[in-house]
Amino acid sequence: MKLKKVSRFLSYLSAFSGLWLLIKSPPGLVGGMVWIPKLLAGAWAPFLALAGGLGALIGWIGKDHKAMWTGLFGAAVGLRHTIRVTAPKDHFAQAFGNDWEDRLPANARARLSSSRYRLLQSKLAPVQGQRNIHLGTSGKTNELLLGDIWVPPDPIPSSGLAVIYLHGGLWQAVDKDFLTQPLFHHLARQGHVILDVAYSLAPGADLDRMLGDVKQAIVWLKTHSTEYGVNPDRIVLMGTSGGAHLALLAAYAPDHLAFRSVCPQADMSVRAVVSISGVTDLRTFFNEYGHSNHKQPQYSSQITDNLRPRIYDKTWPDKFLTRSRAFPAYRHSNMPGGPLLLVYLLGGTLKEIPEIYRLASPIDHVGPHCQPTLQIFGDNDFVVDCSHGRRLYQALCEARVPSVYIEFPDTVHAFNQYFGVSQRIAPAAQSATYHIERFLALMASIG
Numbered sequence: 001m002k003l004k005k006v007s008r009f010l011s012y013l014s015a016f017s018g019l020w021l022l023i024k025s026p027p028g029l030v031g032g033m034v035w036i037p038k039l040l041a042g043a044w045a046p047f048l049a050l051a052g053g054l055g056a057l058i059g060w061i062g063k064d065h066k067a068m069w070t071g072l073f074g075a076a077v078g079l080r081h082t083i084r085v086t087a088p089k090d091h092f093a094q095a096f097g098n099d100w101e102d103r104l105p106a107n108a109r110a111r112l113s114s115s116r117y118r119l120l121q122s123k124l125a126p127v128q129g130q131r132n133i134h135l136g137t138s139g140k141t142n143e144l145l146l147g148d149i150w151v152p153p154d155p156i157p158s159s160g161l162a163v164i165y166l167h168g169g170l171w172q173a174v175d176k177d178f179l180t181q182p183l184f185h186h187l188a189r190q191g192h193v194i195l196d197v198a199y200s201l202a203p204g205a206d207l208d209r210m211l212g213d214v215k216q217a218i219v220w221l222k223t224h225s226t227e228y229g230v231n232p233d234r235i236v237l238m239g240t241s242g243g244a245h246l247a248l249l250a251a252y253a254p255d256h257l258a259f260r261s262v263c264p265q266a267d268m269s270v271r272a273v274v275s276i277s278g279v280t281d282l283r284t285f286f287n288e289y290g291h292s293n294h295k296q297p298q299y300s301s302q303i304t305d306n307l308r309p310r311i312y313d314k315t316w317p318d319k320f321l322t323r324s325r326a327f328p329a330y331r332h333s334n335m336p337g338g339p340l341l342l343v344y345l346l347g348g349t350l351k352e353i354p355e356i357y358r359l360a361s362p363i364d365h366v367g368p369h370c371q372p373t374l375q376i377f378g379d380n381d382f383v384v385d386c387s388h389g390r391r392l393y394q395a396l397c398e399a400r401v402p403s404v405y406i407e408f409p410d411t412v413h414a415f416n417q418y419f420g421v422s423q424r425i426a427p428a429a430q431s432a433t434y435h436i437e438r439f440l441a442l443m444a445s446i447g
Contacts, residue, residue, distance in 0.1 A: 014052030014074025031382025043426035049078030159191030161444035166243030244278025248362035295339035378411030
């Protein structure tokens with residue numbers, strides 16, 4: 001009787017979780033409701049497959065056919081997801097040639113992960129970092145622009161490459177050092193320096209101020225390159241979601257008007273860009289955002305008082321959310337996404353200022369001058385549709401810019417950021433790290 005209960009528990013748990021992997025996340029609020037269970041099901045897919053297999057085996061021994069078939073279904077779905085997400089891809093060969101691995105120095109190859117996935121990654125010892133470094137001031141305010149910097153531990157030699165990381169949160173939420181340390185520590189152990197920037201957030205800051213913060217970070221790192229063993233010509237911009245949009249735009253459009261107010265004569269050229277679920281076309285995204293947020297106005301004249309920001313900063317939850325930068329937009333009635341996000345971000349609606357939306361779209365700045373680019377998307381992203389990445393990849397290929405596009409099946413937004421053990425077992429997160437480390441090794445070694 002006990003074995004029967006164990007069998008059914010394992011089988012049903014595996015099958016129930018597997019169903020989330022098969023459900024397609026629609027955009028908008030419904031997609032948000034599916035997001036967390038689908039995210040966790042993807043992270044735990046290998047163990048859910050094992051649970052289903054064990055439940056099926058026990059069910060077969062105990063002649064419990066319902067548990068057996070249910071467990072087999074869960075095991076098959078979990079195994080299918082793991083295999084598809086970690087399957088080999090030839091994208092690097094297409095972008096850099098079949099001999100790209102041979103062009104890496106032996107010491108760089110030796111530090112790369114040997115496989116796209118391990119059932120359970122060991123927990124690495126922490127890497128030394130410096131917190132809350134003053135990078136300058138943000139915009140025309142007296143607010144400090146802060147960053148954390150992670151450096152290679154002894155005795156790992158420096159690769160000379162540095163990554164400036166811009167966190168996700170759709171331009172309005174989360175702070176530096178949010179579920180990113182496993183990736184940072186991994187990359188630092190390969191000899192890279194990582195600067196994690198706490199750029200200004202909407203609605204308190206617009207896009208120009210955010211881009212100014214990015215330039216400030218680039219200039220600061222180039223100024224201090226000798227101190228950290230960084231080659232100023234080997235700086236890579238990396239971002240997730242809204243931060244990926246900033247990284248792409250800063251790399252492709254260094255002459256953007258927003259950069260002229262910050263160190264006008266300073267060099268802000270970078271070596272390459274890594275975009276994880278990045279918005280590439282703000283005109284398209286304005287319409288996509290409007291589909292999921294029906295109160296988004298088409299004209300500023302439609303903005304009513306109940307849509308305008310209100311300040312919530314009285315109770316202790318208010319103060320925690322706003323002052324910890326977990327969700328500072330909360331104090332403006334804008335959590336997790338408000339109807340005026342893009343209106344305030346760019347200074348108007350798409351119909352009012354289409355040229356501003358065009359200039360703010362990385363895809364409109366693509367040309368032969370663009371840097372090598374790695375994009376990683378989940379094909380079931382309910383926040384930023386993967387068509388953003390596909391279109392940018394096509395445009396870069398047409399411009400003959402080395403470009404790598406990785407798309408994980410049955411995978412949702414923020415597939416690379418988890419709490420707890422999920423960080424060390426998620427197939428998509430491990431596979432993304434596998435591709436990122438190879439791209440960075442190439443950028444540090446060739447060209």
